Structures are given as structure tokens and as C-alpha cells.
Amino acid sequence: MSRFLAVDWGTTNRRAYLVEDGAVVATTRDDRGILAVEPGGFDAEVASLRARYSDVPIVLAGMVGSNRGWIDAGYVAAPATIDALAAKAVRPIDGVAIVPGVSRSVAGRGDVMRGEEVQLLGAAAAGMVPPDSLLCQPGTHCKWAWMKDGALADFVTAMTGELFALLKAHALIGQEMTGAVADDTAFGEGVADAGRDDLLGALFGVRAASVLGLRVAGTAASYVSGLLIGTDVRAHVRPGETVYLLADEALGALYARAIGMVGASTQRIDSHAAFVAGVTRIEELLG
Amino acid sequence: MSRFLAVDWGTTNRRAYLVEDGAVVATTRDDRGILAVEPGGFDAEVASLRARYSDVPIVLAGMVGSNRGWIDAGYVAAPATIDALAAKAVRPIDGVAIVPGVSRSVAGRGDVMRGEEVQLLGAAAAGMVPPDSLLCQPGTHCKWAWMKDGALADFVTAMTGELFALLKAHALIGQEMTGAVADDTAFGEGVADAGRDDLLGALFGVRAASVLGLRVAGTAASYVSGLLIGTDVRAHVRPGETVYLLADEALGALYARAIGMVGASTQRIDSHAAFVAGVTRIEELLG
Structure with missing residues (x-):
């Protein structure tokens, strides 16, 4: 055994x-x-x-x-x-x-990357994702990985989650960033505004919207999350693609919404199962 | 008198x-x-x-x-x-x-905006800029203003300078952001990389470049400044345009370089003279 x-x-x-x-x-x-x-x-x-x-x-x-x-x-x-x-x-x-x-x-x-590769290659080795596919692991540092013939061909790390935390804790707009982050109307507005390709302007707009009374109180955290995740998704996903998401329920729902809004689709993958598949294959190869 | x-x-x-x-x-x-x-x-x-x-x-x-x-x-x-x-x-x-x-x-x-408008309208009123022109006031919150028939037709504020300060003080890449910010090779690389339209990925790349030894030590602050100013400029300037810059010498030089790299040109305007022109006109109108 x-x-x-x-x-x-x-x-x-x-x-x-x-x-x-x-x-x-x-x-x-x-x-x-x-x-x-x-x-x-x-x-x-x-x-x-x-x-x-x-x-x-x-x-x-x-x-x-x-x-x-x-x-x-x-x-x-x-x-x-x-x-x-x-x-x-x-x-x-x-x-x-x-x-x-x-x-x-x-x-x-x-x-x-260090750690994510076992999940990514494990998902491919176990047939949880196609040999040629785009995988996404959201988080503080979100990973986007392009698999080719079952190998990890290329990847990029985006500091999406870290920037959200930084802005909330330290930016002038941090004081406006109240309310829970959820897949709601404000989040969708943020994703849509990411399409303007002006993240630096849209971020200051959070302050201006507050000054001018343009935004419902308690919705700015969700809006900024949408802006950042929307920016992340637009940089890495093309319309018509399928993105295989390895994420917890809450963050997975946000990325799935944003990915849907750029005309791509998502499939959820169990990241724990992917890790176990990958590490089991490695253990076999170690002999 | x-x-x-x-x-x-x-x-x-x-x-x-x-x-x-x-x-x-x-x-x-x-x-x-x-x-x-x-x-x-x-x-x-x-x-x-x-x-x-x-x-x-x-x-x-x-x-x-x-x-x-x-x-x-x-x-x-x-x-x-x-x-x-x-x-x-x-x-x-x-x-x-x-x-x-x-x-x-x-x-x-x-x-x-509050304060910048006197410079902007003063520059137009005094003929320091054409009645239809694009003006830029770099800073913690960079203002881009579109003048039409001498009026302030529209504007946008980008949190370019604030984000640089936040990243340097609080981000994981903050420890990498050493060295002076100057119009140097690293700054130019940052502006060029802004053209990849992946700011969140490029920012994490600063950390990866450090881990992999891809960047000369002491050049990351300039690179990140180029990345942010390049992102700001690409969002607001089209090739062939002329941007009238109201800035101090150092920041003006950085914006002029980035604007030049997107195929637009710059003219420097004395912001103090523009303010005085604007406020003098207002004082006349007050009667």
C-alpha cells in the first residue's frame, strides 16, 4: 500500500x-x-x-x-x-x-510561484481541466496560469487582493471603502468601470462620488473590489474563453461574475483535490 | 490703481x-x-x-x-x-x-477640483494655452483638463502620486522600491511596460524581478514611477496631441518623458503665472 x-x-x-x-x-x-x-x-x-x-x-x-x-x-x-x-x-x-x-x-x-504549481499541474494531471486551458487562483496575489499539453506553459501574478487591502487601510479613499464586498450592484458597476481603462482615475472617482453624493453609502468597498477584479480579469481573459477557477466560495463568486461580464465562462475546480492529485503524482515519480 | x-x-x-x-x-x-x-x-x-x-x-x-x-x-x-x-x-x-x-x-x-481651476482657466484667459487644449497638473492627485472655447469642459483626477506613496510605504514591493525616481532607463522601462495594460501584474513583477535578480538594485522606485505615470498618461493622452504641463521641474520632466513615449508632445506652462492670471481676471469680474 x-x-x-x-x-x-x-x-x-x-x-x-x-x-x-x-x-x-x-x-x-x-x-x-x-x-x-x-x-x-x-x-x-x-x-x-x-x-x-x-x-x-x-x-x-x-x-x-x-x-x-x-x-x-x-x-x-x-x-x-x-x-x-x-x-x-x-x-x-x-x-x-x-x-x-x-x-x-x-x-x-x-x-x-511556490505552492500553486502543485494545484495547477495536479488539476491537469487528474483531468480536472483540459491539457490546454486557462486557470485562475484568486487571492492576495492572484495567479493566472496557461496550461499547454498538460504543462504549466506560462503565468502571471496580479497584486489584486493586496492592492485592495492597501487602499482600504491607507488610501484617502479608504475611509469611503465601507460595507461588505459582495457580488452586488456596486461590484458590477466597478467591473463595468474597469472597462474604461482608467484605474487611477476611477479610484479617485470613489472620493469624488462621496463628495458629490453620487454613491449609496456602504457600497464603495464592493465597487472598488469590482474595479480591481475587473481590471485583473480584463487584462488576462478574452471573450469566449473558459476560465477554470481554483478559489473559495466567496472570492470565486466575485471572479466568476467579472469573468462573465467580459463574455467568458467559468468552471469551478476543487483546489484541495487538485493539490492532492498533484502531490500524489509527484510522490509516485519520486519512486 | x-x-x-x-x-x-x-x-x-x-x-x-x-x-x-x-x-x-x-x-x-x-x-x-x-x-x-x-x-x-x-x-x-x-x-x-x-x-x-x-x-x-x-x-x-x-x-x-x-x-x-x-x-x-x-x-x-x-x-x-x-x-x-x-x-x-x-x-x-x-x-x-x-x-x-x-x-x-x-x-x-x-x-x-478645488484650486486647480484658477490655474486652468487663468492659463486659457491669458492666452498661455489655446482655447481648445489638454492641460495636465501632475501631483498626488494628477488632474487632466480638457479646455474648449476657453472653458473648462471636462476633467479627470488620477491618484497616481498617492498610489506611488502607498506602494512604497505599505506594499510587499515597497521594500524593493529603493533608489531615486528620475527620468532614467528604469523609468522608461516602466512607461513602456504600462503599454502591456496589466498594471496589477506589472506591480507584482517588481517583486518577482527582485527574487529572480532581473533588475539592477536601486532602480525599482523609478521603474514603478514609470509604470504608474505611464498608465496615467496612456489613459488620458492620444498620439499627436499636445499636452500643456503645469508642473514643477522634476515631475514635469517625468510626465514630459512619458507623454513623449506615447507619441504626444508637451509644452511647459508656469503654474504660478497661470494662477495669477486667473485670479486677477476673477478679481476684475467681482467688480
Whole structure:
């Protein structure tokens, strides 16, 4: 029987899956992200994880393989295959593998990911998405990935979520950005206004709308979210395309709305299942 | 002899011009912007300014006429003429006039200005710019104004400068944004990259470029400035146009470079002379 522990180890959170013959038999999630682990403390942390299941083999992905994590596992250059991820995995001790990230650097534009690649290549390997497809992982730093023949051909990261948080906390318009963000009328207006291709002007317009009483109170946060997500979507999606969304329910609904408004369609993919599919394939390849 | 004091009274600074028969005979600049004046303290502040010159008549423009200033002088709706500014000036006591701001609200897009309108209409009234022209006042909130028949027909405010400051102070890429901002190679690369119409992706690219060692250290601040100013310019300027720039030397040089890169040309206008021309015309119209 094949049995191993797969860990998606991010900056602030960590999720572990015990996988037996390709099926998840136990899952744990905690806040022991890499920032919660003392420098020099990763050996003990990993040993503790493995000890829960009789020193089971373990495959680690995500920020644990960065220069702020345990061991810098480097990057595989795009176009990247799941075989390349497995081949370049760092194996510091017997029974432990750390998956590298993926980089791209063409025509002066560089980009990096670490952790998302396992979901992306896992979704393709498991047939959850077509071999040639566009995938989107919304978040603080939203990833757009173009798969070709099942490989991660290219990608771009947009600072959509981070910019929203920055504006709300620190901008002059932050004080106007009240109310919940939801897939509502104001959000749709923001997505539509993104079509004016004047983000810097539209953002100041939030302040002006408040001064002039043009906007219903408590709707500006949703409007700004629509403006940013609309800008993100318009930069990366063409009409008629299908976007495979790996997102939680709330953020997924916002991106699905914005993608629909540019004339493209969406399909939701279970990001946990995609991760498990990817890491299971990597574990098989490690031999 | 016509003699009056013109005050450009902003949020943090204040500039006063003693004007005799249309010529400036004395100028003072201090940091007594509206935030430095206690609520209820504007009467005394204005009296003190006038007393320096034997209780000369005074015309106030800028944030002093906002709801955070002395008296809210409201807004004249665009298209706005200099005659309309004079006609709607608020005159709380004999010898004192406060110039209103200008607003626009068409097709759901609102915008406001307060203070800039005197420069813009003054430049047109004095023949410093053609009656039909595009003017730009770069800054924390950059104003783009379209003049028609000498009137302020329409305008838009872009939060270009504010966003640069926010990113530098608070974003993940803020730590990368070192070095001086100048009209250099990195600035030009930023303006060029703005042409990819993917500001959110290009901003994260600053982080990726640092991780991958793709950018010379100490050039990212200039690059991000180019990205933002390039985005601002591309949204508002068409190739072949002439943009009349009312800016200080450093910011003017950056905008001139970016405007040149989109195939448009620039002419520099003295913003102080434009203000004095505008306020002098308003004072004449006050009668």
C-alpha cells in the first residue's frame, strides 16, 4: 500500500493530507505557517508531523521551500511539467521531499510561484481541466496560469487582493471603502468601470462620488473590489474563453461574475483535490 | 490703481501674491495650509493676511473653500467658465471673496477640483494655452483638463502620486522600491511596460524581478514611477496631441518623458503665472 503525508505549507497556514493509495484518509489544518516556525526549527517540525503517522514519508510544497522556509528548493523554469517538479525536488533526508516553485522570465518580464504549481499541474494531471486551458487562483496575489499539453506553459501574478487591502487601510479613499464586498450592484458597476481603462482615475472617482453624493453609502468597498477584479480579469481573459477557477466560495463568486461580464465562462475546480492529485503524482515519480 | 491679495490656500501650504495692476509685486509662501488653522481661526487668519497690506481686498482659492476650510464655497459644474467662478464666489465680508471649485458628473462618473481651476482657466484667459487644449497638473492627485472655447469642459483626477506613496510605504514591493525616481532607463522601462495594460501584474513583477535578480538594485522606485505615470498618461493622452504641463521641474520632466513615449508632445506652462492670471481676471469680474 502507498501511504504518505502531503503538506501544503504556506506563509501563515499549513494543511496536511494523509494519502493512502491516492485517497485522502485524514486532513489537518493549523496556523503553523513558515512565519510561525523558529529559524532552525523545521527539522523538528517535520519530524513531529511524520511521527503522528509512524514516520510516514512526507512531501512538502509551498513557502516551506523558499529562502524564508526550511530549505530553498529553487524554481523550475516554465514551461514546467509535473515530472520536472518531481525531478528537481530537494530531498534533505530519507523520506522527505520538498517541491520546487516555478519561475518564468521572458522578454524582461519575470514571475514566480511556490505552492500553486502543485494545484495547477495536479488539476491537469487528474483531468480536472483540459491539457490546454486557462486557470485562475484568486487571492492576495492572484495567479493566472496557461496550461499547454498538460504543462504549466506560462503565468502571471496580479497584486489584486493586496492592492485592495492597501487602499482600504491607507488610501484617502479608504475611509469611503465601507460595507461588505459582495457580488452586488456596486461590484458590477466597478467591473463595468474597469472597462474604461482608467484605474487611477476611477479610484479617485470613489472620493469624488462621496463628495458629490453620487454613491449609496456602504457600497464603495464592493465597487472598488469590482474595479480591481475587473481590471485583473480584463487584462488576462478574452471573450469566449473558459476560465477554470481554483478559489473559495466567496472570492470565486466575485471572479466568476467579472469573468462573465467580459463574455467568458467559468468552471469551478476543487483546489484541495487538485493539490492532492498533484502531490500524489509527484510522490509516485519520486519512486 | 487696482491692488489686491491673491491666495492659493491648499491643504498643507499657502502662497500669497500681492497684485498691482495685474503684476505681482510681492509673494509669500508658508506652511499655514488649512490643516494648520484651528477651526474658527480663519477670520483672524484672513484679517492678519490683509493687515500686512493696509486691509487690501483679498481673493482666496483652494481648499480654504472646502468643508474642511473656512467656508464651503461649493462647486461650479463643468463646463465651467472663469465668469461662472467669479459669479459664484462666496463673499462673507466686504473685501473678501472665496472662489468655488469645479465638479463634473456625467454618466455616473463624478469628479471634483478645488484650486486647480484658477490655474486652468487663468492659463486659457491669458492666452498661455489655446482655447481648445489638454492641460495636465501632475501631483498626488494628477488632474487632466480638457479646455474648449476657453472653458473648462471636462476633467479627470488620477491618484497616481498617492498610489506611488502607498506602494512604497505599505506594499510587499515597497521594500524593493529603493533608489531615486528620475527620468532614467528604469523609468522608461516602466512607461513602456504600462503599454502591456496589466498594471496589477506589472506591480507584482517588481517583486518577482527582485527574487529572480532581473533588475539592477536601486532602480525599482523609478521603474514603478514609470509604470504608474505611464498608465496615467496612456489613459488620458492620444498620439499627436499636445499636452500643456503645469508642473514643477522634476515631475514635469517625468510626465514630459512619458507623454513623449506615447507619441504626444508637451509644452511647459508656469503654474504660478497661470494662477495669477486667473485670479486677477476673477478679481476684475467681482467688480
